[in-house]
Amino acid sequence: MADADQVTITINGIDHVVAAGQLLITAAENIGEIIPRFCHHDKLEPVAKCRMCLVEVEGPRGKALVPSCTMPVSNGMVVDTKSAVVTKAHEGVLEFLLINHPLDCPICDKGGECPLQDQAYAHGPGESRFVEEKRTYLKPLPVSDLVLLDRERCVLCDRCVRVADDIAGDPLLVFTERGNAVQIQTFPDEPFASYFSGNTVQLCPVGALTSVDYRFKARPWDLHHVTSVSLVDTVQSTVDVQTSRGKIVRVYGVENDAVNEGWLSDKDRFVFPAIHADTRVVQPLVRNGERFDKATWGEALEIVASRLGSCKGAEVAAIGGAHNTNEDAFALGKFMRSVIGSAHIDAQIGDGLDARLAAAVTSRARLGDLDAASTILVWGPDLKEVLPVLYLRVRKATRNGATLVVVSPVATGLDSVADHVVRYRAGTGSELLRKLGAGDGDLVGARSALREGPVVALVGRTSLAEDPNLAESIAAFALSLPEAKILPLLERGNVFGALDMGLAPGLLPGRVSVDSQEGVDAIEDAWGPLPDHEGLDAMSILADLVEGDMSALVMVGSDPVSDCPDPQLARAAIEAADFVVAIDAFITDSSVLADVILPAAVWGEVDGTVTNLEGRVQRIRPSLLPAGQSRALHGLLDDIASQMGADLGTSDLAMISKEIASVAPSYAGITIDYLTFAGDPDGVVVPIEDAQQPLVYTPVDRPVPVVTGEFTLHLAASLYDAGVWLSNAAALGDLARSAYVRLHPSDAARRAITPGETIVVSGSHQLPVALDDTVSRGTLVVPHNLEETKGFVATPTVTVDTVRGEE
């Protein structure tokens, strides 16, 4: 009858064959017997504290009440979930939970979607016998800048504590007191400052934890839900976007186990108010001397079409597209290559990797491979800061026994769960890579861990100051490891989708190299002749603009002045260009220099598909109409093309989708309709089934010079930076960190630098100093893209001068 991995259990007199190894509460749920619960959650270790899920199980001494959340199913188990004893226990526990509950449902955010409310209806006694005085507390208690706690509503289920401790690794919520006075608290003077705090709000089974953003904003039954994808980073967590009266009011994580397993970073969750910020550009703007004048779309498009049309194709370049949908990115690539006649197009801004490595690396890992990895190598940016949900996935893998090797010039968020932490002086990565390969000296342990496959290597640039070729050399080394898979790390929202759509000088749509004659022929059949010049990357484009070899620039949701390694070059390039059009939603450090700004629809407003870092394509859906006169990129490009006398054919989303499926080989079969109706709800990893990926890139060991000098630079990214979205998101805007330069105490001592002292870095920025013995010696850590470090140029070495006056 049953296989070895199945058992037969009897629930309420009916036999069921269920998978072995699962908990009774889950097995029952899977066959439609919902056992009530508060503390149980699939993604958390059981604690059996609420006692709501008691059922009767027959044992050697007769029937006994047991919590079904801790009881694994076993063959022959006989369970009663509805006996008089069980029903009384459920009613009893619910009554206990309710006696001190404030029952302020009419003003509680959770009212209407509250497990306590629902289960009180389903299993509760109906009337209270409690005539004593209820427990009261001061409320609400702000446990962080984002989350408020109402201790009176709390049922002490331990979910928030487990999320913070076990999942996020931020043990900042604790139980204090005992008995009737037990409560959730933070440590004195230590707020619940976690990048994942919002998950506690989502998991709270009552209205005890509420978010500052959502509090009192809407009633659950008035919310309109749309399943979409977060574009905050390349993990592209699946989200439930909730709107009320035409505004997004809340974003929840969706349990897409292939991607984010329900978790979100606070940036994913709380960045949406920027969409509704009154600082958004919602009407075309045309430069008039030192200021912008509002213009109609007709006026603005005419200017753009005529200025771009008056340039030779090779004189025009486009930078950006990494925050757009695949369809918009495709439209941009087609516009540049077939209408403008330029191959100078780059979705990266000198901050990424070789596009072939990122888009088409051989043996590319999926996120799910981390769950089965024996060893995980992380050599790239601090995942906690730049890809926080991936950080959670790696933490989970370590909880399940994977060995973790973390290589970085400075401490990273993962160090606390790493088995081997390897440090190197910034700029000397190639030297370290040789040593790691040889397993020399104190690298013996890390090297031998990497001999245990399957190995998943997460590879990226540890900082903007690091040579991008190093990552490729690391990837080449990783490929030599047993059963190795590689996950290249880029950060910007849909950059992988943009690269797949050909927004890189060397790539055509569908992971095709421009060096492939077959690929070029195929696309020329569809689009007509491609430009005959070699495309340049973003940094070369900026340099050519400064030199006058190029004259016009299209910036698509990109801000090179803030984000590229050389902000001064970017500024000079934009200022030197004859004509710059920014297609953007905000006035940024870059778009403020443009001649024309076209208001762009953004996340929450756009429709289409996106591709994450493992190559998974998901539907991104609109919750709102574009703000003001904002428009989706594909449509406005189609209009510009029309003005220039060309038919781009991108006015209609479905049309673009079909064209992608036919001309982008790796995306064969992937249309919006397919993803909506036929595909896996978790999204699909391309290429599917019979589709081909023409370019499969094998990374090679590239020569990377070892940087020398008194101080080498590590430019550290942080989740909360001075980016335009964050500064416009009400709750998150204040969380950007203060800009301390960090260096090793021995370096500070040598230069007689004291903590808190201000130093001049590279002659351009005065910044306060903090000492940090996790920084490798000879490395200076400068925070990237904070208000105080804007304009800082990422050079391999930096100079340090003190400003102690004229002594």
Next chain:
Amino acid sequence: MTDLILTARMTAHPADSHMIDRFVATGGYSALRKALTELTPEEVKDEVKASNMRGRGGAGFPTGVKWGFLAASEPRYLVVNGDESEPGTFNDRQLMERDPHQLVEGIAISSYALGIGHAFVYIRGEYPRSARRVQRAIEEAYAAGYLGDGILGTDFSLDVTVHLGGGAYICGEETALLNSLEGRRGEPRLKPPFPAVEGLYAKPTIVNNVESISNVPWIVNNSGTSYAAIGPERSAGTKMLSISGHINKPGNHEIIMGMTWRDMIYDLGGGIPDDRALKTWIPGGASAPWFVPEEHLDTILSIDDVAANGSMIGAGAVVVMDETTNVVAAAHRIVRFFAHESCGQCTPCREGTRWLEDVLKRILDGRGRPEDIDLLLDISDNISPGLSWPPAMTTICPLGPSAVSPVTSITRWFLPEIEAMIAGGGDSDG
């Protein structure tokens, strides 16, 4: 009465029974020497198993059987439970203060038998003198070579660490004790895994009561079968009883079980002061259901007989109440204790014990309602379904059901008194 086991030395030498010289002069550490030099660990375990000694901490589980569950992986630990917190118990305190070397010797022998290299003694924080004396005994034992590396010239080594509790009753529950010892909140753990498989620092751990371990030297010196021969079957050996309340001779008594409760209260305890009438007594600490003279005075004082009558000997605390006792006030006082000591993790205990306390208080204050008696019983039933003995539980540990015992006791034996109190406007001076 036969020779006393646990209190012989302190009775004979009250001035210095806690000092190592007296201990050694009266045969101390001879059992350790015998165990280490003449017996294999297996043989020691066999003796303890043969003794049929049932754990003295309250649950009454045979110590030798418990030892058999210890998992093989290393390291493993012995944790001695000296968190004696049950209201009415004070016999471990006497054993720790008056004969600490007996305990230390028991620890060393038990650790040898179990293959343990590090033992912990967890002593309740309110027992500073116990802690000082045990600590000093340990230091003396180290100095004399009974603890430390290569004990008595053998290759057996043992370290013993004393840890003081922070004042929580629940830390007497063995898994809450382990959490506390690890520096965590004192909350009982989910079982399984049991401590013998995954205990202190997730390693195999035996947790034994002070009194249990203190018996081990005698068992080794005199054999397990000699111990088993003392007292009734299944209540072998002697038992320390702490007698308190309305009694002429309160204090600790080491007894052989098998006597009647009448003998215990009127002979051993010397009867009730001023010859007042006996109203009720708690046979085994605040957690235990109460006994009444008309039903229980001539029943036998043994582990199984008390259980058969719906209560327990527990850790051996007998609390006697005479006719002047306001039983509602007594029950309220005990329930208040448990509500205060609930760790708070399980809903029924956290909320229910406090609710019981509030209702009892209301009755005492003259605001009781006739329906409050049913309410008390139903709240109790939701903590301990069926109100049977041994108690069923909706909770992780038995603390919640412990708070139910006084409620079911007074409603069972003294219902008219409660009804009268409700009708008559309370009695808050009780």
